Amino acid sequence: MHNVILKNNIEVTIREATKEDAQNMIDFYNIVGGETDFLSFGVNEFKRELQEYEEYITSTSKEPNSIMLLALIDSEIISIATINSSQKERTKHVGTLGIVISKTYTGLGLGKILMNDLIDWAKQNGVTKKVSLVTNESNTIAVELYKKLGFEVEGLLKKDNCIRGAYSNTVMMGLIL
Numbered sequence: 499m500h501n502v503i504l505k506n507n508i509e510v511t512i513r514e515a516t517k518e519d520a521q522n523m524i525d526f527y528n529i530v531g532g533e534t535d536f537l538s539f540g541v542n543e544f545k546r547e548l549q550e551y552e553e554y555i556t557s558t559s560k561e562p563n564s565i566m567l568l569a570l571i572d573s574e575i576i577s578i579a580t581i582n583s584s585q586k587e588r589t590k591h592v593g594t595l596g597i598v599i600s601k602t603y604t605g606l607g608l609g610k611i612l613m614n615d616l617i618d619w620a621k622q623n624g625v626t627k628k629v630s631l632v633t634n635e636s637n638t639i640a641v642e643l644y645k646k647l648g649f650e651v652e653g654l655l656k657k658d659n660c661i662r663g664a665y666s667n668t669v670m671m672g673l674i675l
Contacts, residue, residue: 563625
């Protein structure tokens with residue numbers, strides 16, 4: 499756990515998620531799904547049963563190549579940042595990165611802080627050799643951040659998403675550690 503100061507001088511605590519966070523995480527995802535078109539789900543589309551999600555958080559925390567971080571102000575979740583990895587021998591060296599930030603706290607440097615935390619963790623966990631991510635092609639601010647952090651575009655999935663009847667492409671990016 500550590501604290502950081504955002505560009506607006508607000509202090510944020512970053513720590514690993516525990517099963518006790520499960521309901522707040524589900525609620526957070528269901529709210530932020532309606533704040534942006536850059537996620538793979540919309541408002542109230544993160545449908546998980548509480549017990550199932552508690553078990554998922556617990557099992558993920560035991561994997562040496564997976565992590566779930568929360569960014570909080572007081573006890574309110576403002577971001578969830580994860581690296582999830584397969585436990586299969588052939589692919590366990592690749593972690594899939596995901597970050598979701600509440601719209602209120604975007605543009606304040608939190609994304610870069612969390613990306614660096616996840617990348618540093620991946621470099622030190624002894625398993626991960628590559629970090630992958632996907633994002634909407636029109637999420638240009640995020641794509642530029644990922645490039646600044648060393649990610650390279652590895653592919654494009656055409657018409658991979660449909661939001662309100664409009665199709666968009668998904669960019670696949672990777673970082674070799």
